[in-house]
Amino acid sequence: MFLLLAVAGLSVAVAWNRGMVDSAGVSPRVGSEAGGMATAAAASHEGSDYVPKSPSDSRVDFEGASDLYAYVQGLRALEAAGDAEALWKVSRVLDYCAAYAANPAGYAADTRAISELKGTSTAAMAAARDRIGQRCARFVPADGFSLSSLRAKRFDAARAGSLAAEAALLAMGEPLSDSNEYKQDLVERVRRSGNPEAYVAISPAMGIAGSGQEAYLGRISGTQYSELAWLLAACRLGNDCSPGGVLMTSYCANGGICSRDSSQDFYAFVLDAGVPRQGADNLNGMVDSLMSGIGVAK
Secondary structure (H helix, E strand, O other): OHHHHHHHHHHHHHHHHHHHHHOOOOOOOOOOOOOOOOOOOOOOOOOOOOOOOOOOHHHHHHHHOOOHHHHHHHOHHHHHOOOHHHHHHHHHHHHHHHHHHHOHHHHHHHHHHHHOOOOHHHHHHHHHHHHHHHHOOOOOHHHOOOHHHHHHHHHHHHHHOOHHHHHHHHHOOOOOOOOHHHHHHHHHHHHHHOOHHHHHHHHHHHOHHHOOOHHHHOOOOOOHHHHHHHHHHHHHHOOOOOOOOHHHHHHHHHHOOOOOOOOOOHHHHHHHOOOOHHHHHHHHHHHHHHHOOOOOOO
């Protein structure tokens, strides 16, 4: 199945991109003022007709901000004060903009080269990369978007109380504790929280990476289907899964996993991208199971 194979491919692609960023050895200065930076890109929201279920202001801010450099500057005071949500938001920008910030000119050149291939999928990938380039336009290599700075920011956020950051660290293979008891507790806390960002953050750990660890990661783990189930549950819980949202944009820009229908949201894309009917029923059953007992209508 194309999508199931692509899920694994996305993990490899993202890891490769992050490794390239980390090898640059730039010094972290996220949130500091940079002299001589380029002017902001024209405002470009990633909105669509998709309306998330009860979205939090923080998610709307990150999803809707057209200038993520200005967005990070607006968080500086809270970040410096150790606010868990602000630290988590900054880590999301680090993750989202890392490939662009490492080499803005190279990123733009690659995007142009992709767009010149003239295929349906390549056009979608170029458009997704354009969205990232526009939103991250004022970041430069000196901003230090390295894997080590991302890791440090997420540790700070997790220790300050961000559940999503805790989940993201588990997905990075660096949980706050290596004990099986901690991992089991974390998975259950994420499941019961109904926090869509935490569901998205933990999803890579619940896929193939969690194979053989079902005893403490839970029944819905260890397969490509289970990773998708956590993501689909996040969509139901209010994550922006619209065609231009961060989830769809990241899948397409980073891994080339792009819908041929520009109006498709992530949920529809997953069920339409080569998943057989039996597989779709199985996926929806997994999502129902994840969401049972958290007071959210299915």
